[in-house]
Amino acid sequence: xxxxxxxxxxxxxxxxxxxxxxxxxxxxxxxCKHLVLFFHDILYNGKNAANATSAIVAAPEGANLTILxxxxxxxxxxxxxxxxxxxxxxxxxxxxxxxxxYIYDTKNTFTxxxxxxxxxxxxxxxxxxxxxxxDPILIKTRDISVVGGTGDFFMHRGIATxxxxxxxxxxxxxxxxxxxFYECW
Amino acid sequence: xxxxxxxxxxxxxxxxxxxxxxxxxxxxxxxCKHLVLFFHDILYNGKNAANATSAIVAAPEGANLTILxxxxxxxxxxxxxxxxxxxxxxxxxxxxxxxxxYIYDTKNTFTxxxxxxxxxxxxxxxxxxxxxxxDPILIKTRDISVVGGTGDFFMHRGIATxxxxxxxxxxxxxxxxxxxFYECW
Amino acid sequence: xxxxxxxxxxxxxxxxxxxxxxxxxxxxxxxCKHLVLFFHDILYNGKNAANATSAIVAAPEGANLTILxxxxxxxxxxxxxxxxxxxxxxxxxxxxxxxxxYIYDTKNTFTxxxxxxxxxxxxxxxxxxxxxxxDPILIKTRDISVVGGTGDFFMHRGIATxxxxxxxxxxxxxxxxxxxFYECW
Numbered sequence: 001x002x003x004x005x006x007x008x009x010x011x012x013x014x015x016x017x018x019x020x021x022x023x024x025x026x027x028x029x030x031x032c033k034h035l036v037l038f039f040h041d042i043l044y045n046g047k048n049a050a051n052a053t054s055a056i057v058a059a060p061e062g063a064n065l066t067i068l069x070x071x072x073x074x075x076x077x078x079x080x081x082x083x084x085x086x087x088x089x090x091x092x093x094x095x096x097x098x099x100x101x102y103i104y105d106t107k108n109t110f111t112x113x114x115x116x117x118x119x120x121x122x123x124x125x126x127x128x129x130x131x132x133x134x135d136p137i138l139i140k141t142r143d144i145s146v147v148g149g150t151g152d153f154f155m156h157r158g159i160a161t162x163x164x165x166x167x168x169x170x171x172x173x174x175x176x177x178x179x180x181f182y183e184c185w
Numbered sequence: 186x187x188x189x190x191x192x193x194x195x196x197x198x199x200x201x202x203x204x205x206x207x208x209x210x211x212x213x214x215x216x217c218k219h220l221v222l223f224f225h226d227i228l229y230n231g232k233n234a235a236n237a238t239s240a241i242v243a244a245p246e247g248a249n250l251t252i253l254x255x256x257x258x259x260x261x262x263x264x265x266x267x268x269x270x271x272x273x274x275x276x277x278x279x280x281x282x283x284x285x286x287y288i289y290d291t292k293n294t295f296t297x298x299x300x301x302x303x304x305x306x307x308x309x310x311x312x313x314x315x316x317x318x319x320d321p322i323l324i325k326t327r328d329i330s331v332v333g334g335t336g337d338f339f340m341h342r343g344i345a346t347x348x349x350x351x352x353x354x355x356x357x358x359x360x361x362x363x364x365x366f367y368e369c370w
Numbered sequence: 371x372x373x374x375x376x377x378x379x380x381x382x383x384x385x386x387x388x389x390x391x392x393x394x395x396x397x398x399x400x401x402c403k404h405l406v407l408f409f410h411d412i413l414y415n416g417k418n419a420a421n422a423t424s425a426i427v428a429a430p431e432g433a434n435l436t437i438l439x440x441x442x443x444x445x446x447x448x449x450x451x452x453x454x455x456x457x458x459x460x461x462x463x464x465x466x467x468x469x470x471x472y473i474y475d476t477k478n479t480f481t482x483x484x485x486x487x488x489x490x491x492x493x494x495x496x497x498x499x500x501x502x503x504x505d506p507i508l509i510k511t512r513d514i515s516v517v518g519g520t521g522d523f524f525m526h527r528g529i530a531t532x533x534x535x536x537x538x539x540x541x542x543x544x545x546x547x548x549x550x551f552y553e554c555w
Contacts, residue, residue: 240445
């Protein structure tokens, strides 16, 4: 376990040198709406039932549901219900929930695949935003698709740039999500 | 169990007072195509193999696959293959199948997260419609995104308003899906 | 097992007669970008850990994770990380990875439901393409939705026509994916 964590950190710092995945063709268009939000994921590990906001619900043969699977967690599906905040403080008043799932999706490195929604319920925004995409988590910033929205985000489309703002071992991580809508209605 | 069901009903009637989730900004645009369909979900509970149209396939640690998980079913993934009908009768001739999955996605209330397709095969419509979204099931009407389509729904986008038209305990529910396409091709 | 495989083949050849699912309304528009790619899936069966590119991670009650579930695999969720190639040769240099999941989604025939991304990283293309859709695998060609993209596929939408180019039993299949973008940015 300790060796694995060290190698994760090593990879992490190696890849921080790269500024972003797929950087081409990004600054040509101007967003019609722009939002920066944070969400916080606390993974259930068998001991933190009260605080956990996500749980491993599927794993390949031989793995279990309280420890992430051995080969870079390949095959784990995690269901989450994470608080969304306006700043990077886990204890700030949530403005909504991030719900859906992530999959650990590579055998020889750490990547995830995301399908989820933001359900925002604040004085500023009421509505949902739907996301799908490939997330190479060891790269500093990653782009995923905003495929639709409802309420204040009726029919919106765009790109969300994700950045792992902080993490603690394999239990807590915080994502900064920079949402640029290029199609507003 | 009985206590839990009562509290579900209680919540249900409390929330029926609210007319819809995220009601703002809905009536500004006129749909280019409009469809109302029903689909019917019969959840496998270990005894109804012949009739069941869906099955729990993933659950958090400690839960099993024939009873929905204890904390508001948080973490359950259900795969479904549900008949779609033109009216609210389960026994009407199906015009297609609703296929995909739903996730129970909140620890302290009942919500689901949806990713699925309608595959329509009738004299009126041939094609598929793809949906994704957050579904707070205790609220009367909920909006999700129509993110694409094929065949007669080639490249379509829109909003689907979902309404739990009927349910029987935790085994059967019927959803009315009011699909408004705002982008037709 | 042998009987089941024979019936699969029988269905397969019966359906090959049909040219495609939902053929109407397809040739009215001209794509703004066109890509043909192949991806290769090797399902983990308990013995091929080194070569496998996908794994069953969820199954209905009574099924296990090294053999596909009995009723046409209904309810199995498979997570994959498959190499993408420019031609139909598994051993060609990959130009990216296909990552996400497929669900076997009908009790009385073979269909799947797809949600995945192409992450392309070649001299020609850098970026991701996100797909979702119903996939009746016994029909020769099937259309799914391209719901978004990033990098070189920034904000793109389109239709992907999928064709099972080859398969070996229940362990290997190769899909030809003909991606037609109708919305380019």
